[in-house]
Amino acid sequence: MCQRKVTRSTGMTAHMHMTRLQHFIKYRVSTQTYAWSLLETGFSEVFTRSEWMRLWDHILTNQPSWLLMAVVAYSLINRGPLLDCYEMEAFKQFYR
Secondary structure (H helix, E strand, O other): OHHHHHHHHHHHHHHHOHHHHHHHHHOOOHHHHHHHHHHHOOOOOOOOOOHHHHHHHHHOOOHHHHHHHHHHHHHHOHHHHOOOOOOHHHHHHOOO
16 A cells, blocks of 8 residues: 555656656666655655754645655655766665
8 A cells, every 4th residue: 555655656756747757767766766765764864954844844734645745846856966867876875
């Protein structure tokens, strides 16, 4: 069930930014690389403490799907730097 929801983020991302999705496919970046790494750390590795607290205020006060949308939004907002990644290690480092 949880994996299905994370996989749904791929569909949402494709709808919002096809170029980034094609880039992910080309370099074999899976939901395991981008979605799970953000969810496993609760975004704590990619935001400052202040940003993280603000994000979690929103996550805890909105619908459960908001967390998944945060994963999608993070990737969309950072599409420029992500399109500059050409190796799997670069993608992994970006989402840590």
